[in-house]
Amino acid sequence: MADVKFTYRDAVAEGIAREMRRDPSVVCLGEDIGAAEGVFKTTVGLFKEFGPGRVWDTPISEQAIVGAAMGAAMTGMRPVAEIMFSDFLACCWDYLANEIPKARYMTGGQVTVPLVVRTANGGGLGFGAQHSQAVENWAFTVPGLKIVAPSTPADVVGLMAAAIRSDDPVVFFEHKALLAGSGPRPPDDHVIELGRAAVVREGTDVTVVALASTVPLSLKAAEQLAGEGISVEVVDLRCLIPLDMRTVLRSLEHTSRLVVVEENPYQGGWGGTVVSVVADEGFEMLDAPIKRVAGANVPLPFADSLEAEVIPTVDKITEAIRRLSVY
């Protein structure tokens, strides 16, 4: 079955290709994305199918890549820009912090910036401190950016379609540790509206809110705990902006216990915002304190054994859930 081998990395290329077939204004740019088909092989087949007129190799110039994408987006195109590793977003941060998210607002609505910045995010592959960070919280601090971080191949395709069709700028985090995973190939015209979380496992005792790499970790934890008689509900946020707090709060109505699992650092991580909304609007539903399982407040170390110390693991999640379930 071909579907069995439909990987997350295939899904990235497939999601982009579907939109490029549908809409001639969709163009790609980035480092090594053309004939080389991407360092993570997430643009395989695009150059062959669409040619150099729509798939553009760039120099190692992150500011030029994202700045040019912005200029093209303001003038009728729908560019999909790749920043190879999300750590490198820091090299073009001006565009994500000051230019792209503010252009529409500060011009009184005169311009729109319909672009996607795709980037390989997160740890687990032993790339060390400058190629392993989960930095979705960087984007989360900036009003005016939509943020997508899928956990399954089907969601990659559906959310890529929505991101490219969005008239707003979208930062699309592809998790490196998920690239080799596979899942069902979604049907044609599979589009997932931005800002819709998915309840990926139903349960009654504890709600786990997860994103990208922490979704499969949480599902494994839930599976283990089922054997111990603990029923875990797992919510895959899928997007950070728009943030689907309605789904989180609705889940808490029947579990009354919350664990948030995020790979970005505890310090300034997106889970803090999820928790603050729950504290404000869902306090009376809670029967226990809220736990956050998050990246540690240290740079990412190289050795696997050290890296596992500082990012979420199945064991850390099961431990947090166990503690809450007996509170």
Add this chain to the structure above:
Amino acid sequence: MTPEELLDAYAEMVLIRRTERAAHDLFMSGLVKGTTHLAAGHEAVAVGASGALRPDDYVFATYRGHHHALARGATPEECLAELMSRSTGLCQAKGGSMHLTKASSGMLGSYAIVGAHLPMAAGAAWSAKLRGSGQVAVAFFGDGATNIGAFHEALNLAAVWALPVLFVCENNLYMEYTPIEAVTAVPNPAADRAAGYNMPAEIIDGNDVVVVHETVARAAERARKGEGPTLIEAQTYRHFGHSRADPAKYRPADEVERWMKHDPLDVARARLEALGVPPETVADRDRRAAATVDAAIAAAKNAPEPEPALAFTDVWADGGAAWRT
């Protein structure tokens, strides 16, 4: 330029000069808050370039960008209303002096992070190339932008992709308060870098509207023919300081005097006289510009402040600001 075109260009420059003077006076009287970066002295760059472009070409400017908004069709009333935080402002009073934008005529914004808009202009040019529209994009920037990374990344990308983009440096000798020569390894901060990107460059008198017009017309023609980008270093001078009430005391008196004697309005007036345009015709344009700006000041003063709800519009393309369900 024909005498008629030159007369129109002169009138546009006078309109900009009067608007900048009004912005200065309104700032000093407390009606303009925040800051302003006035372009008085730089008029010939904006007007000369704009006249050489097609109406559908793209322009990107800096926080010193009032002249570019006006040259691309924004009215003094829209600009002054924006500076005075009025709802009738160009950007609904959500942008301010540093972000004047007139997207309907291709003036796609004024950007206040130095150098950031050069890659954007390259991107707009890339878009024009992809669409086969024949449009060009122009990035105007100060001498200070030539030492920031985005400048170099944009020039390289534009050259490698042969993009229809013009990089126009308004070299007014000072990055802010520091002379550009004191912090730059080459004497001509923009033009001397072009060779590194295999890009043609010209150093021109930025205070002569005819020279600017002809240079930009040539560069735009090259770009439209698919021959790639051009860098133009237009030498000019600020009449005011860097921003706000900066008296620019760091500039030597003899330098100031020399440049004030080479004012773009005087240069244009001398050219009009040489072409036989009667002084009364020129004076009539002066009067009309003054009347337009006086009326703009009055209208902006009488315009309403923005509704508070406007703070929560246009974060997103749907007009709203919702970030969660």
